[in-house]
Amino acid sequence: MSWSLSKSAIAAGALATVAVAGSTPAGTPAGTPAEGAVRGYVLSGELLLFPTVDQNLPAGWSVLPEGVSSEGSTVLGLSGLSELTEADGELVSLFSKPMPTGTNQLLLSDESGRSIGLGDLSLATYDGKWVLLSHGALAGRPAFELAEGSEVFSRRGEEFSLTGELVLSEAARAELGLEATASAQSLGSVTFLGSAFFDPARPTTSSAPAALGAIGPDVIVSTIGSTFGEYGASGGIGGYAVTTVSCNVGDAIAIWIDAGAQPNRHPVIGTQLYRYKTVNGATRFEQIGMSWLKHGFCAADAPSCTSINPNGIASPTYAPNGSCDWLGLFATDTYSDGLNASQPGCGPRSEIQPWTGAYPYPYILGSGTGSPGGIYKRLQVKNTDLDPALNSGAQYWCEVVYICTDEAEPQRYNNYSVRQTTVGALTGGQYNLSFSGATIPLISAVQRWAQIDAGVVLSFVDVPGDGRIYLARKVTNLGGGQYHYEYAMFNMNSDRGACRIAIPLPSGASATDIGFTDVDYHSGEPYSGTDWTPIVVPGTSLTWQTDAFTTNPNANALRWSTTYNYRFRSNAAPASGNVTVTLFKPGTPTQITFTNVDVPGSSCGNAAAYCTSSVTTNGCSPSMAASGVPSATAASGFTLSCNNVEGQKTGLLYYGTAQTATAWAVGSSSIKCVANPTQRLNTTNSGGTFGACDGLLSTDWNAWRSTHPSALGSPFTAGQTFHAQAWFRDPPAPKATNLSNGLTFTLCP
Numbered sequence: 001m002s003w004s005l006s007k008s009a010i011a012a013g014a015l016a017t018v019a020v021a022g023s024t025p026a027g028t029p030a031g032t033p034a035e036g037a038v039r040g041y042v043l044s045g046e047l048l049l050f051p052t053v054d055q056n057l058p059a060g061w062s063v064l065p066e067g068v069s070s071e072g073s074t075v076l077g078l079s080g081l082s083e084l085t086e087a088d089g090e091l092v093s094l095f096s097k098p099m100p101t102g103t104n105q106l107l108l109s110d111e112s113g114r115s116i117g118l119g120d121l122s123l124a125t126y127d128g129k130w131v132l133l134s135h136g137a138l139a140g141r142p143a144f145e146l147a148e149g150s151e152v153f154s155r156r157g158e159e160f161s162l163t164g165e166l167v168l169s170e171a172a173r174a175e176l177g178l179e180a181t182a183s184a185q186s187l188g189s190v191t192f193l194g195s196a197f198f199d200p201a202r203p204t205t206s207s208a209p210a211a212l213g214a215i216g217p218d219v220i221v222s223t224i225g226s227t228f229g230e231y232g233a234s235g236g237i238g239g240y241a242v243t244t245v246s247c248n249v250g251d252a253i254a255i256w257i258d259a260g261a262q263p264n265r266h267p268v269i270g271t272q273l274y275r276y277k278t279v280n281g282a283t284r285f286e287q288i289g290m291s292w293l294k295h296g297f298c299a300a301d302a303p304s305c306t307s308i309n310p311n312g313i314a315s316p317t318y319a320p321n322g323s324c325d326w327l328g329l330f331a332t333d334t335y336s337d338g339l340n341a342s343q344p345g346c347g348p349r350s351e352i353q354p355w356t357g358a359y360p361y362p363y364i365l366g367s368g369t370g371s372p373g374g375i376y377k378r379l380q381v382k383n384t385d386l387d388p389a390l391n392s393g394a395q396y397w398c399e400v401v402y403i404c405t406d407e408a409e410p411q412r413y414n415n416y417s418v419r420q421t422t423v424g425a426l427t428g429g430q431y432n433l434s435f436s437g438a439t440i441p442l443i444s445a446v447q448r449w450a451q452i453d454a455g456v457v458l459s460f461v462d463v464p465g466d467g468r469i470y471l472a473r474k475v476t477n478l479g480g481g482q483y484h485y486e487y488a489m490f491n492m493n494s495d496r497g498a499c500r501i502a503i504p505l506p507s508g509a510s511a512t513d514i515g516f517t518d519v520d521y522h523s524g525e526p527y528s529g530t531d532w533t534p535i536v537v538p539g540t541s542l543t544w545q546t547d548a549f550t551t552n553p554n555a556n557a558l559r560w561s562t563t564y565n566y567r568f569r570s571n572a573a574p575a576s577g578n579v580t581v582t583l584f585k586p587g588t589p590t591q592i593t594f595t596n597v598d599v600p601g602s603s604c605g606n607a608a609a610y611c612t613s614s615v616t617t618n619g620c621s622p623s624m625a626a627s628g629v630p631s632a633t634a635a636s637g638f639t640l641s642c643n644n645v646e647g648q649k650t651g652l653l654y655y656g657t658a659q660t661a662t663a664w665a666v667g668s669s670s671i672k673c674v675a676n677p678t679q680r681l682n683t684t685n686s687g688g689t690f691g692a693c694d695g696l697l698s699t700d701w702n703a704w705r706s707t708h709p710s711a712l713g714s715p716f717t718a719g720q721t722f723h724a725q726a727w728f729r730d731p732p733a734p735k736a737t738n739l740s741n742g743l744t745f746t747l748c749p
Contacts, residue, residue, distance in 0.1 A: 232374025508604020
């Protein structure tokens with residue numbers, strides 16, 4: 001479900017005078033709830049302020065945090081609680097509690113030193129607008145609003161997002177004595193993410209999914225945190241653990257047996273850490289840490305989690321079981337970070353069958369403690385993956401999963417939950433980690449990537465008789481005819497795993513800057529850490545692969561609860577295609593296919609002009625063009641030409657393998673568009689009329705290439721990209737010559 005911002009709906013539910021979150025709207029009788037369904041949300045966002053020179057305020061005015069004098073942009077984190085009212089599927093209103101902007105409040109200041117402190121800020125809807133209310137000198141009046149037409153509000157499931165350009169509000173302009181036109185000047189932008197919190201006193205009133213029939217037990221992660229346990233570092237790696245709270249949201253008690261004749265029927269608990277960052281203009285979401293598995297014991301049967309009801313159970317009710325061996329209905333069981341970090345109580349991932357939950361108990365590998373003591377079996381994360389200096393602007397997400405032995409198939413896909421993580425100071429050899437925002441239940445970290453990063457597309461394939469594998473991807477247009485392709489393959493709970501991924505690479509599509517990222521196993525797990533090998537077959541595919549199971553059962557396959565990343569750049573724009581994944585362990589089928597995936601489209605034969613042409617002494621502006629298909633093998637059929645050359649001039653075409661943009665000579669209007677080294681083609685006369693712009697230089701490049709097999713670029717292959725330009729005589733011009741613009745083309749087979 002998604003919402004667009006309905007101004008009429010907001011205006012109908014908004015206040016004529018601003019109300020602060022938690023108060024009753026003016027004119028509403030005491031005890032009367034707001035119209036529609038009210039739901040609590042945890043807000044997490046950022047307020048970006050442009051440098052003062054770009055804030056477009058009247059001379060001398062600025063908006064900056066108190067005590068800050070910055071020539072660069074300023075980013076402030078905002079977080080807090082809010083209430084959202086919905087009626088008939090539309091947003092009626094939203095008000096948040098005051099959100100601090102940090103240790104120093106925002107100030108509206110002028111050059112004379114006059115300042116207005118804005119205090120904490122609240123997000124609200126008001127008179128059909130999104131506003132940020134001041135809890136400082138403006139006393140509950142809007143300090144900022146989102147510029148009309150810039151605001152984008154959308155909801156997906158239990159979350160919403162809001163973005164927009166930040167401008168001064170009418171109240172702030174009046175306070176400052178500024179003209180109304182100041183409202184149109186953008187100061188920066190805001191981004192908010194809202195995640196529903198599950199308050200038993202205020203449950204959601206939206207319709208729940210229809211009951212699935214016989215559900216049985218359904219164990220989910222209701223809470224992660226609220227702190228990270230830090231257990232020391234070794235070799236630049238920190239050891240961590242977190243508190244986890246599980247809840248049985250099914251309609252039957254969940255098994256928790258850890259003793260007796262069959263002690264291997266309790267859940268196991270894994271913790272992972274992910275990082276979201278931008279690298280060279282493109283975003284990526286990578287797993288950077290994992291723990292061994294805490295083996296559950298003695299279900300506590302504490303109350304309660306009736307507000308989380310993914311199965312649509314009518315009138316969910318807390319019903320404890322009273323036995324250590326079973327977790328009751330809508331009852332919780334908590335493991336502190338100390339318990340989850342207990343090395344004797346942690347077993348290996350390699351002994352778990354994730355689809356059925358089967359495992360040997362006691363486990364075979366890693367009993368007791370080991371070395372290095374501080375990080376052994378715990379959530380291990382490299383300091384370099386957390387260092388703020390190496391990961392500027394990165395977000396981090398902690399993920400927890402429970403694997404159970406008694407869940408029906410439909411209940412095996414909601415065992416993950418995530419919570420945002422913040423990196424603090426480096427202390428005792430490891431970075432301090434803490435949580436921000438609330439736990440987001442029922443989704444994995446890769447699913448979260450699709451929620452926080454616009455343009456990410458996510459799909460999954462269920463392996464018959466096994467588990468589920470996800471493929472998330474994003475294509476970023478880098479400009480200059482280059483595209484970054486980022487794929488993250490997440491094995492949720494497939495025992496068979498994956499050992500190969502194949503992405504189509506049609507004729508003319510290049511693949512450069514090829515990369516791969518995995519996560520390190522540790523503490524004696526038997527798996528190899530060798531990176532997957534990329535293989536480029538021009539005109540066919542780009543694949544990554546590890547050893548087959550028959551060759552090495554402990555190869556670095558994509559196993560359950562792990563995400564591997566595959567990336568490259570291409571000159572080809574995305575098109576819809578199929579990505580095939582080869583499964584690791586033997587079985588039927590041997591492959592699965594992800595359909596309608598953005599993959600490189602065919603770009604061979606494309607010819608595109610670039611750079612700037614000269615203006616000759618007679619006012620001509622030569623222009624490059626092409627006809628036919630450039631080929632790595634054909635003996636003719638691709639003509640490079642330069643039109644509008646001065647008549648009766650000697651000239652030639654030349655090409656190279658890289659672009660540039662450098663001055664041809666002092667005072668010249670020409671730009672050299674092709675970088676050295678270059679290859680000249682045949683010298684010719686432009687023809688036409690002397691002094692007119694009707695000259696032409698042209699050459700069949702395919703024919704020239706076929707008679708010059710050792711020329712620049714050899715051996716010629718499909719997918720190669722070249723850049724061409726024309727040179728011709730112009731005696732009155734600087735250097736007595738001039739140049740055309742440039743033309744890029746890519747070879748077909």
